[in-house]
Amino acid sequence: MKVREAEPSKRRLKDDVFEQFARIGKAVASPKRLELLDILCQGPRTVERLAELTQISVANSSQHLQILRAARLVEAEKHGLFVQYCLAEGVETFYLGLRGLAERRLAEVEVATRSYLGEREAMEPVGGGELLQRALSGQVTVLDVRPAEEYRAGHLPYARSIPLSELHLRLGELPRDRDVVAYCRGPYCVFAIEAVKALRSAGFSALRLESGPPDWRAAGLPLVAES
Amino acid sequence: MKVREAEPSKRRLKDDVFEQFARIGKAVASPKRLELLDILCQGPRTVERLAELTQISVANSSQHLQILRAARLVEAEKHGLFVQYCLAEGVETFYLGLRGLAERRLAEVEVATRSYLGEREAMEPVGGGELLQRALSGQVTVLDVRPAEEYRAGHLPYARSIPLSELHLRLGELPRDRDVVAYCRGPYCVFAIEAVKALRSAGFSALRLESGPPDWRAAGLPLVAES
DNA sequence: CTTATATTCAATTGATTTCTTGAATATAGG
DNA sequence: CCTATATTCAAGAAATCAATTGAATATAAG
Numbered sequence: 231m232k233v234r235e236a237e238p239s240k241r242r243l244k245d246d247v248f249e250q251f252a253r254i255g256k257a258v259a260s261p262k263r264l265e266l267l268d269i270l271c272q273g274p275r276t277v278e279r280l281a282e283l284t285q286i287s288v289a290n291s292s293q294h295l296q297i298l299r300a301a302r303l304v305e306a307e308k309h310g311l312f313v314q315y316c317l318a319e320g321v322e323t324f325y326l327g328l329r330g331l332a333e334r335r336l337a338e339v340e341v342a343t344r345s346y347l348g349e350r351e352a353m354e355p356v357g358g359g360e361l362l363q364r365a366l367s368g369q370v371t372v373l374d375v376r377p378a379e380e381y382r383a384g385h386l387p388y389a390r391s392i393p394l395s396e397l398h399l400r401l402g403e404l405p406r407d408r409d410v411v412a413y414c415r416g417p418y419c420v421f422a423i424e425a426v427k428a429l430r431s432a433g434f435s436a437l438r439l440e441s442g443p444p445d446w447r448a449a450g451l452p453l454v455a456e457s
Numbered sequence: 458m459k460v461r462e463a464e465p466s467k468r469r470l471k472d473d474v475f476e477q478f479a480r481i482g483k484a485v486a487s488p489k490r491l492e493l494l495d496i497l498c499q500g501p502r503t504v505e506r507l508a509e510l511t512q513i514s515v516a517n518s519s520q521h522l523q524i525l526r527a528a529r530l531v532e533a534e535k536h537g538l539f540v541q542y543c544l545a546e547g548v549e550t551f552y553l554g555l556r557g558l559a560e561r562r563l564a565e566v567e568v569a570t571r572s573y574l575g576e577r578e579a580m581e582p583v584g585g586g587e588l589l590q591r592a593l594s595g596q597v598t599v600l601d602v603r604p605a606e607e608y609r610a611g612h613l614p615y616a617r618s619i620p621l622s623e624l625h626l627r628l629g630e631l632p633r634d635r636d637v638v639a640y641c642r643g644p645y646c647v648f649a650i651e652a653v654k655a656l657r658s659a660g661f662s663a664l665r666l667e668s669g670p671p672d673w674r675a676a677g678l679p680l681v682a683e684s
Numbered sequence: 685c686t687t688a689t690a691t692t693c694a695a696t697t698g699a700t701t702t703c704t705t706g707a708a709t710a711t712a713g714g
Numbered sequence: 715c716c717t718a719t720a721t722t723c724a725a726g727a728a729a730t731c732a733a734t735t736g737a738a739t740a741t742a743a744g
Contacts, residue, residue, distance in 0.1 A: 241512060243647070244492060248489070248491045248492045248495070249488045250559055251488070251555060251559045252487055252488040252491055253559070254555055254558055254559050254562070255482060255484075255485035255486040255491065256486040256701095258478075258479070258481075258485075259482040259483040259485075259486035259701095260479055260482070260702080261472065261475035261476045261478070261479040262702090264475045264478045264479055264482065265475045268475070276720080276721095277720070277721060278719095278720065278721085287704075287705095288721075289704080289705080289706095289722075290702080290703060292720095292721060292723090293702085293703085293722085293723095294702095296722080301562070302562035308710095308711095308721095310711070310712070310720095311710080311718095311719060311721085313720075313721065318562065319561075320557075320558055320561060320562070324554050327550070327551050327554045328482070329478060331481055331548070332477055332480070332481050334547060335481070335528070335530070335547070418470075420470070483731095486731095487731090487732080489732090503690080503691095504691060504692090505690065513733085514733080514734075514735095515692095516691085516692075516734080516735080517732080517733055517734080519690095519691060519692060519693090520692085520733085521732090523692080535740095535741095537742070538689065538690050538741055538742060539690065539691085540690075540691065540692095
C-alpha cells in the first residue's frame, strides 16, 4: 500500500471542506428527515404537527428537526408556546433535485409507488400551463384537496379548496357540467388519487394532476397565498 | 404520547419511498464519498487513482465507490485490468447543487477555505463570458493548470494546458505581453492559486479564475475535449 | 501454467446514528 | 404562584457505518 504524501495542509483543507459538505448529506441521509423536509415544502409546521404527520414521537421529531437546523436546512421561529419550523432558502430546490434524481435513478421507487398507487399512470393528462388556460376559460374546476392550512399557504390560481376529509360532504358545491382536476402535495401524496376515486364514483369526470405546489414553485409558476 | 393511526398501507408506502430517497442521501453523507464525486466531476478515473487522490486505501476507496454505485450515482466500466468509474447522468448537477447549498448555508465552509487559501478573494476578477471575449481577441492567455488528462477530458476553448507540476519548467512558453488567467478544478482546488503565485513571482500579470469545468458545464458553456 | 497487478470480498473493530424513555425548560393562563 | 402544554435535553440500548486487514478474483503478460 503506497501512500503518496501530498502536502498535508492541502489535505487538511480538503478534509475540512468535504466535512462541511457532508453535513448537508448527513442531514438528508435519514428517511424521516426527508419526509419532514417534504412536508415542510408545503409550508411551516409545528413540532407536534410534524410528529403527527410522520408518525414518530414528538421528542424524536424534535431531534430530527434540530439536526436539520444544525445543517441550516430549516429555520425555527418561536410563536408563544409553539415552535414553527420552515424550510431555509434554496432548500426546496435542493430537495426537489434530490427527489428528481432518486426518481430517475432508482427504479425501485417507481416500482414501490406504482405498486401501491396502482392507477397512477392513468391520471396525469393535464400539463400545468394548459390547465391554467382551461381553468381560466371555465372549462375545468381546479380542486385543491389538501388540508385547508396548506391551501392557505399557497395554491394554484383559480383553485378552490375542499380538503379530502370534507369532500364527500361537499360534493354539491362542484358544478357537474365540467371536468374536475384534483391536486394535492405532489406525486407521492395519495390525497388526489383518493379524491379522483371518490369524484368518479359520484359521477364526476375527474382527473388527477400529479405535480404539486413545490414543483410549481420550483418551475416559477405564480402561486396564490391567503393573507 | 398520542399516536393517531393513519391508514397503515399509506404509511408503509411513504416509508418505502423516503427510504429510497434516503439512499441518495446516505451516499452523500460521507466526506470521502463527496470528494470522490468531486474528482469524478472532472472525468472518469480508476479505483487506484481515486484512492491516491483522496489519500485513502484502495480497498476503502473501492468500498466507497460501490456504495456510490449502489445508489446509482456512479457507473463502473471495466477496461482490461482497470475499472473506470464515472459519474452517472444528472449527478454532476445534483452535486453542484449540494455544494452550492453548502456554500450558501454553511458559513463554516467559507471560513475554512478562506483561512487556508488566504488570497482567494483577490483572485476572481474575471467572469466566464468576458474571459472568453478577451481570450478570443488575444488580450489574455488562458491557462489550464490541471493534470494533462483532465485537460484532455474537457477544457475551456482557447485554453492551453500546462500542468502545475510542469509550470516552472515551461514559463518560457507563455507570452509576456499579456495577462495570464489560470484555472483549475474549481473553487476548492489549490492548483490555480499556486500557479498564480508562481506566475506573479516570475513577473507575469496573472489572475485566477475561481470556477472550474464542472461549473461551466452546468452553466451550459461549451467545453472542448481532445478526441 | 505462472506471475504480477487491479480490484473486490469478508471479517473485525471502533465510532455514529436512531429511537426510546423520563426529566427539564419555557411560556401562557388562571 | 400554580398548572397545563409544547418543546427540548440527556442517557442508554440496538442498529448501522467506516476504516483496516488479509485473503480472494480476475485479467494480462511472459
